[in-house]
Amino acid sequence: MDRLKLYGHPYSNNAMRAQLCLDEKGLDYDYVTVDLFKGEHKQPAFKAINPRGQVPVLVDGAARVYESVAIVHYLEHRYSTPSLIPSDPVAMATCFRLIGEFNQKLDPTNVFGSVKFGGKRLADLGERIDKLLAECRIWEGYVGDGPYFVGDMFSIADIVVLPFFGAIIDGLGLPEADFPKLHAWYDRCKSRPSVAKQPWFAAFADDRLNDEQRVLAKAG
Numbered sequence: 700m701d702r703l704k705l706y707g708h709p710y711s712n713n714a715m716r717a718q719l720c721l722d723e724k725g726l727d728y729d730y731v732t733v734d735l736f737k738g739e740h741k742q743p744a745f746k747a748i749n750p751r752g753q754v755p756v757l758v759d760g761a762a763r764v765y766e767s768v769a770i771v772h773y774l775e776h777r778y779s780t781p782s783l784i785p786s787d788p789v790a791m792a793t794c795f796r797l798i799g800e801f802n803q804k805l806d807p808t809n810v811f812g813s814v815k816f817g818g819k820r821l822a823d824l825g826e827r828i829d830k831l832l833a834e835c836r837i838w839e840g841y842v843g844d845g846p847y848f849v850g851d852m853f854s855i856a857d858i859v860v861l862p863f864f865g866a867i868i869d870g871l872g873l874p875e876a877d878f879p880k881l882h883a884w885y886d887r888c889k890s891r892p893s894v895a896k897q898p899w900f901a902a903f904a905d906d907r908l909n910d911e912q913r914v915l916a917k918a919g
């Protein structure tokens with residue numbers, strides 16, 4: 700049987716989701732870096748794999764899956780242990796509710812993209828900062844007593860939101876004093892081997908020292 704193959708890039712939050720699932724499930728795979736900065740993702744060779752020209756793409760034998768959340772579901776159903784989706788109906792509903800809320804409310808804020816890749820700074824961002832912080836306050840309230848968003852299980856809810864919070868905590872300086880539970884949750888996630896080995900953290904390491912980009916630290 701062919702080895703699994705994940706097409707990604709170290710700066711890709713969506714590829715990180717797929718990779719976290721693969722690693723949490725202890726699967727062997729080849730990671731193929733698609734150089735987004737050189738436009739490799741828009742070349743015919745890659746578009747033959749994903750006509751949208753985006754990473755991640757997972758290839759598993761004859762199966763070719765793109766869209767990070769579809770990959771997460773594919774892996775969960777194809778390789779069911781260890782499971783990353785709770786079986787308890789309430790916990791499962793919470794898991795999917797969080798993913799839905801994330802997609803609808805948090806992801807579209809995209810302040811990190813504007814700061815990191817668009818060169819925007821605090822003065823340019825106006826009420827986008829207020830909206831992001833208001834959303835983060837809601838998520839601060841979602842971190843409960845369990846170590847993860849749905850209790851003891853590190854689930855796809857944690858996986859789907861982790862790159863976003865990593866970017867705004869490490870990159871934009873979300874203040875720990877105002878968001879202690881999110882910071883503690885993020886630290887717990889980072890102590891997991893699957894998360895600790897992420898190329899994402901090395902790729903963004905310098906951002907933690909870049910005062911100009913820490914727009915959330917300055918906003919308070």
Ligand SMILES: N[C@@H](CCC(=O)N[C@@H](CS)C(=O)NCC(=O)O)C(=O)O
Nearest residue numbers: 711712713752753754755766767768
């Ligand atoms: N909805 C897709 C989004 C994929 C996506 O936006 N990937 C980015 C990297 S994180 C990409 O390939 N960007 C290059 C482009 O869109 O041209 C998913 O969840 O996988």
